[in-house]
Amino acid sequence: MRKFAIIGFGCAGYNGAKSLREHAPNVVIDVFDPSRRSPFNPMLSTYHAAGKLPYDAVFPFGSLEEICRALDLNYFSENVLEVTADRTIRTESDLYRNYDGILLATGADAMVPGSLRCSGNRWFTMRTLDDALALRQHLDTNQVRSAAVVGGSMVGIKVAELLHSEGVNVTIVDAASHLFPLAAYESTARFIQRQLENKGLGFRFDAKVTAIDEDGIAFADGSALQADLVCLCIGTRAGTRSFRNSSVQIGHAVVVNSHMETSVPGIYAAGDCCEGINLQTGKTAVIGLWANAAMQGACAGANMAGDHADCPGNILHNITRFFDMDFISLGDITLPGCKHLFDCPEFFVSLVMDGNTLQSVNVVGNYRVSGILKHHLVKQLTGGASTTFTPAQRGLLERNGLPREFIQLIGGSPNDRA
Amino acid sequence: MKYVFVLDESKCVACSACAVACMDQNDIDPLAGDIPFRAAFVDEQGPVEDPKFTFLSIACMHCENAPCMIACPTGCLKKDPETGFTVFDNTNCIGCHSCAMACPFAQPCFNDNSGKMTKCDGCVERVKRGMQPACVKVCPFGALSLVSESEYQELMRTDARKKISYKILD
Amino acid sequence: MTELERLQKAKIPCPETGIEIRHTVCDICTPGPQCGIDAFIKDGKVIKVEGTDGFPTNDGVLCTKGAASRQYIYREDRLKTPMKRAGARGEGRFEPISWEDAMAVCAEELNKVKANHGPEAVTFLCGYSKWFRPWLQRLAYSFGSPNYITESSTCHTAEVMSYTSLFGTYSMPDLRNAKMIMSWGSNGVINSYPMGRAVLAMKAQGGKLVVIDPRRTHLAVKYADLYLQPKIGSDAAIAHAMAKIMIEEERYDKAFVDKYCYGFEKYANYVSHFSLSRAEEISGVPAGDIRKALDMFLETDPSTVLPGNGLTHRINGYNIHRAILSLMALSGRYDRPGTMMPARKTLCESDAGFDSLEHDFYMSRWPQNARPRVGSERFPLWTKLLHDRQGQGMDLIRHMEEGTPYPLKAMVCFGVNDRMYLESPRFLAGLDRMDFVVATDIFHTDVINHADIVLPASTSFERSEVKCYMGQFLYYTRPAISPVHDNKDDVEIITLLANALDLDDDLLRSGYDKTVQHMLSTSGIEDWEAVKNSPLPVRAPNAKRYIPGTQLREGFKTPTGKIELSCSVLEEIGRPDLDPLPIHKSSDDDADPAKYPFVLMSGARIPNAVHSRTHNVPWLRSLRPNPSVDINPADAERLGIKQGDTVRIVSTVSSITVKANISSISNVGDVNMFHGYKEANINSIIPVDHLDPYTGFPGYKQLRCRIEKVEDRP
Incomplete structure (x- = not known):
């Protein structure tokens, strides 16, 4: 009987196991994860910390026991310390096992750079549920008047929102020159910043943090920011430590092809620990998204079972709701092209076109157009730059407030008219 | 039995009776900014002398591999095993809008009152009791229908007229 | 959610919910x-509606407006x-x-x-709805006033006049x-979906459809x-060109015309002046298309026009309508299946397969010695042709303002909509001249104020009411809910x-059930x-299918x-401005085309509205929230107007x-x-005297105007 290992049990690991079980009902599946927690989306940590989601509701696929029973999984609550090229693993308890296939799905951890000096117990990260519980407990037991959130991206902004809603005076600190440096055009970021300033948030950009201690933050320029609490939200790092000796190719994360296979045959990777194909650049990149992890995991599981599934890649995309505002970013904002803007009192859509090709999009205040634009962007990359909107898409975009001229600009054919 | 919503485009005049029936069935309040789960509209393209009109009624396609379901971090969305509809229980919805960005048809919508997402449930409780979805029932021209998987295959095989369902839009 | 909650949310009718x-x-x-309508009732309130399965008109479906009945x-x-x-x-x-x-x-x-002023000084005015019309008419006449007027003065009566002057009775295409x-100026799928469905059913069976309409x-x-797209108001020229071909190429039904038609010589002589090229020049429709449409009409039998x-x-609307109907006579397409058929009315303009006493119900109370009713002198054809003796309401504003031939002093309004009247503010000002106005309505309208x-x-x-339906059906409803407010x-x-007076x-004083059963005593019921207990309409014992x-x-x-x-x-009337023949004449007004280059058409139906009655229904209004004017893309581009821009329509x-x-x-240009x-x-921008002299009907669908772009931002 064939045997498979799944290392890490988040969204990618779960979907890998599920798909593998669907395609291969009779194989052995061992799952290694030290957390003893059911798979969940790390993004929910802030929601849980904010009290918006009860503990049990964090786990969309049910309890670990139910999942293991339903998918017939052997769950090992320990870390895998090493994976070798011959598909052997070594665990914390010195368990050695050889497998027919391995899925690496260790996800990513909150990044705390080694160069940063952190001391005291008033600083936090926000990735795991334990992070959320720690922050929650601190807020509940201490009087926190001021806070600094280091990192002005998706996680940082949600943490800032949570703190702000509890009456904390929040300053967002980022090494970049504006909010959402990877997702927002500067103009979008400034717009969002203005909205947040109106709500009383403070900002400090181009700021290199050198130390965090009981008093707050020290910056490279010698200045300091007083804060009762600091939350570090500067991104994640793929959990690849245990694969370093496996001869699996690793860049920022484990590199995979469109079948989710690593450079070592039989070893697959999915989710935040891997670099799938970025459709826009053709290169591999981490696209750390729940749905992406699900699709990658499902693809890897099918291929491990011997099927031929394809995961053609994805684009960078994100939707975040904070302070009753929706911010959507689609595509790689660094790609060149001509910038276009549609602005009205209710929302704005800003985008970059290279000729007829849509490169990237920022939307604030209109989530309803996001799915169509994202679909269009992906279709363009898989079906050719001449991809035009269908009548249904045009109608839906217009119904949701985009002017005809703008719709025509993004996805009109030469025969169409605005 | 799994079902497929089919729009026979040749019969639709975008009169929006379907949208109104949806609002009646689901107590949608446009004055509060809510919109129906189904929308009808006319698309006009081509040269001014010879314009091409398309009349459409669009709602959730209840996709087989529903991208909204995959995208939801709290597991609010699932496929109803009996009907195949993409149904939801938004108790745990955090309003993150991930489902909206995943949907190619702009279907999930956010309810400002509840702070939760919502969408067409295919009138699943009606269908389970042998009734038609409200939009299908009202359609004055029979443009909308709900057919079983097998009827759908037969329809696609025998009827060349333009039909819209998730199968051909995907 | 519990099972019961799910059932309730889905509004499933069952004992549990x-x-x-x-x-x-x-x-x-x-x-x-x-x-x-199937009204879903919970705790005495309507919580949802659906069409009634098996009902003769709709068989389970509803239109956009009907689907919004609950909010209405x-x-x-x-x-x-x-x-x-x-x-x-x-105020x-x-x-x-x-x-x-x-x-x-x-x-x-x-x-x-x-x-003080005589019974004629009280006008009984009827708008929507229409179900109570015979009663209001009898009330007026029993009171002694000949001034019973309805908004059919703007809507349906001109059609009735056209049919009646040709065929002696209202008729309908089969x-x-x-x-x-x-289909000539009719968009059946939107303005009346049962009619639209009939057209589409004909097509589905392999029939052919020609559409003649200035609107696409x-x-x-x-x-x-x-599809023929004539310039607005040019339709009679097209009809005449068709008639000329039929006559000159001897493709008309000579035997039928000889036996059944009056005035053929005069008519033939008149239409002989309308060559195809002249019709093309007037209408902008290519001559070849006119001929092709005629060929399709004549080469299929039975065929019919569906005049909007x-x-x-x-x-010149009455003449346009008559010119089109004349083609039916000329081709012998009358009173046989699939052509134009005489129509009967049992109650409130609808046919249940037998003749009722409705006409007699109000005409028996006609005030013999009253002074002439409103509009009767100005519009003599209206007065002489119509059997039911309504006044022509389009003369009302003049009559109220001038007080001639006698002053109007009081108004009894039932569902009256001032916005149906040209230069509508003058109608409201006219009301303000009255000594007394009583207004009944479902809603708080302008007139109420x-x-x-x-x-x-x-x-x-x-x-509770009786309705008649084509196919010899009759329906007697019971109230689905108690009055929502203190209304009757x-x-x-x-x-x-009637009792208070x-x-x-x-x-009349005996109430609805007795009066309606009196009018329908010829039914055999x-x-x-x-009948009231029947969930679906029934056939009356005396109902008979009309034998073509x-x-x-x-x-x-x-x-x-x-x-x-x-x-x-x-x-017989012999007025020089009223030609007995259905002449072609420009319906253009005399505004300077240089200053008013566009032709305005108003009143064509949109799916979510009927007159003003649903503009305040949020579901329906949300489908098209803004009053908007359709402008051709070429005109819009020329004027620099984009979708959703604010524009002014100036007359x-x-x-x-x-x-x-x-x-x-x-x-283009419309x-x-x-x-x-x-x-x-x-209608507030249409001049009050922009009327068809034959029928008194307003020229809603042809008025010179100008479009100006309004800059939104200061």
């Missing part, structure tokens, strides 16, 4: 096609109690009053006007048996085998008025309770006894500000605007 279905009818549009009956602006005016006229300040007191005031004021339809309608772009009501909304006494009426859901149904109100009319050819055999009810290609009534008398909807539904909006009332 306590939701039950009661049957009623929709009352939003005109009585003919009104659909059967629970509209916020429903009148909730009788009221009397507390502020100045038009809208009222205080509640009891029904008894309201009736006492009405009786006193109306009898005072009668005593769409169900036709194999080819020439749903029917035109989607279903037409051939809107054809009569031009100042100008009334002294206000009476709240009920919807079809709250009352219109006939109840009329009955109260102490009229010498015991039958004896057990009316059994009966009219041909029995002769036409025209003065000549024949189909009149030249109208003998007009010959010689006034202007309104609306949004631009860029669509080639409008021809603009199209739906009517009845409070904030953008298109």
Whole structure:
């Protein structure tokens, strides 16, 4: 009987196991994860910390026991310390096992750079549920008047929102020159910043943090920011430590092809620990998204079972709701092209076109157009730059407030008219 | 039995009776900014002398591999095993809008009152009791229908007229 | 969610949820096609509606408007109690009053006007809905006033006049048996979906459809085998060119014409001046297309024209409509299946397969010695042709303002909509000249604000009534819900008025059930309770299917006894401006084309509205929130107007500000605007005398105007 290992049990690991079980009902599946927690989306940590989601509701696929029973999984609550090229693993308890296939799905951890000096117990990260519980407990037991959130991206902004809603005076600190440096055009970021300033948030950009201690933050320029609490939200790092000796190719994360296979045959990777194909650049990149992890995991599981599934890649995309505002970013904002803007009192859509090709999009205040634009962007990359909107898409975009001229600009054919 | 919503485009005049029936069935309040789960509209393209009109009624396609379901971090969305509809229980919805960005048809919508997402449930409780979805029932021209998987295959095989369902839009 | 919660949320009618279905009818549009409704009732309230399966008109489906019935009956602006005016006229300040007191005031004021100025000084004016019309007409006549006027003065009566002058009776195309339809100015799929469905059913069976319409309608772009897009108001020239071909190429039905038609020589001589090239020049339709349309019409038998009501909304509209009908006579397509058929009316314009006593019900009370009714001298054809003796309301504003030939002093309004009147503010000003105005309505309309006494009426859901349906059906509803407020149904109100006025009319004073059963005593029905208990319409014992050819055999009810290609009534009237022949004449007004380069068309239906009655229904309004004017893309580009821009429509008398909807539904040079909006009332910019001299009908669908872009931002 064939045997498979799944290392890490988040969204990618779960979907890998599920798909593998669907395609291969009779194989052995061992799952290694030290957390003893059911798979969940790390993004929910802030929601849980904010009290918006009860503990049990964090786990969309049910309890670990139910999942293991339903998918017939052997769950090992320990870390895998090493994976070798011959598909052997070594665990914390010195368990050695050889497998027919391995899925690496260790996800990513909150990044705390080694160069940063952190001391005291008033600083936090926000990735795991334990992070959320720690922050929650601190807020509940201490009087926190001021806070600094280091990192002005998706996680940082949600943490800032949570703190702000509890009456904390929040300053967002980022090494970049504006909010959402990877997702927002500067103009979008400034717009969002203005909205947040109106709500009383403070900002400090181009700021290199050198130390965090009981008093707050020290910056490279010698200045300091007083804060009762600091939350570090500067991104994640793929959990690849245990694969370093496996001869699996690793860049920022484990590199995979469109079948989710690593450079070592039989070893697959999915989710935040891997670099799938970025459709826009053709290169591999981490696209750390729940749905992406699900699709990658499902693809890897099918291929491990011997099927031929394809995961053609994805684009960078994100939707975040904070302070009753929706911010959507689609595509790689660094790609060149001509910038276009549609602005009205209710929302704005800003985008970059290279000729007829849509490169990237920022939307604030209109989530309803996001799915169509994202679909269009992906279709363009898989079906050719001449991809035009269908009548249904045009109608839906217009119904949701985009002017005809703008719709025509993004996805009109030469025969169409605005 | 799994079902497929089919729009026979040749019969639709975008009169929006379907949208109104949806609002009646689901107590949608446009004055509060809510919109129906189904929308009808006319698309006009081509040269001014010879314009091409398309009349459409669009709602959730209840996709087989529903991208909204995959995208939801709290597991609010699932496929109803009996009907195949993409149904939801938004108790745990955090309003993150991930489902909206995943949907190619702009279907999930956010309810400002509840702070939760919502969408067409295919009138699943009606269908389970042998009734038609409200939009299908009202359609004055029979443009909308709900057919079983097998009827759908037969329809696609025998009827060349333009039909819209998730199968051909995907 | 529990199972019960799921059932309740899904509004499943069953014992567990306590939701039950009661049957009623929709009352939003005109009585003919009104659909059967299943009202889902929970705790005495309607929580949802659906079409009634098996109902003759709709068989389970509903239109856009009917589907919104729940919000319609629970509209916020429903009148909730009788009221009397507390502020100045038009100010809208009222205080509640009891029904008894309201009736006492009405009786006193109306009898005072009668005593001082004669009964004619009281006008009985009827708008929507229409179900109570025979009762209001009898009330007027029993009171002694000949001035019973309806909004059919702008809507349906010109059509009736056209049919009557040709065929002696109202007629209808037999769409169900036709194999080819020439839909002329009618967008059936939107304005009346049962009619649209009949057209599409004909197509589905392999029939051909020609659409002639200045607007690129749903029917035109989607279903037409051939589409002709004439300039607005040029239709008679096209019809005449077709007639000329038929006559000169001897393709008309000579035997039929010889036997059944009057005035052929004159008519043939007249149309001989309309060559195809002249018709092309006038209409802008290629000569080849006109011929092709005629060929399709003649080469298929049976075939019929389907003339739209809107054809009569031009100042030569009556002639246009007659010119088109003449083609039916010429081709021998009358009174046989699949062609034009004589229509019978049992009750409220609808046919249940037998002749009722409706006409006699009100005409028996006709005030013999009263002074001439409103409009009767100005529009003599109206007066001589129509059997039911309504006044022509389009002369009302003049009559109110000038007070000639006698002053009007009081108005009894039932569902009256001032926005149906040209230069509408003058209508409201006319009301303010009255000594007394009582207004009944379901909703708090503009007219309500100008009334002294206000009476709240009920919807079809709250009352019991009889409706007649094509196919010899008759339906007697029971109330689906109790009155939503302290309102009464219109006939109840009329009955109260008749009693308060102490009229010498015991039958009218006896109430709805007795009067309607009296009118329908010819039905053969004896057990009316059994009819009321039927969930679906029933056939009356005396209902008979019309046997095609009966009219041909029995002769036409025209003065000549024949189909009149030249109208003998007009010959007799002998006024030089009223030609007995259906002449082509420009319907253009004399505004300077340089200053007013566009032609405005108003009133063509949109799916979510009927006149003003659904603009305040949020579900329906949300489908097209802004009053907007359809402008052709080429015109829009030339004027620098984009979708959603604010524009002003300017006529010689006034202007309104609306949004631009860029669509080639409008021809180049034409603009199209739906009517009845409070904030953008298109009829307010049409001059009050822009009327068809034959019928008095307003030229809603052809008026010179200008489009100006309005800069939104300061």
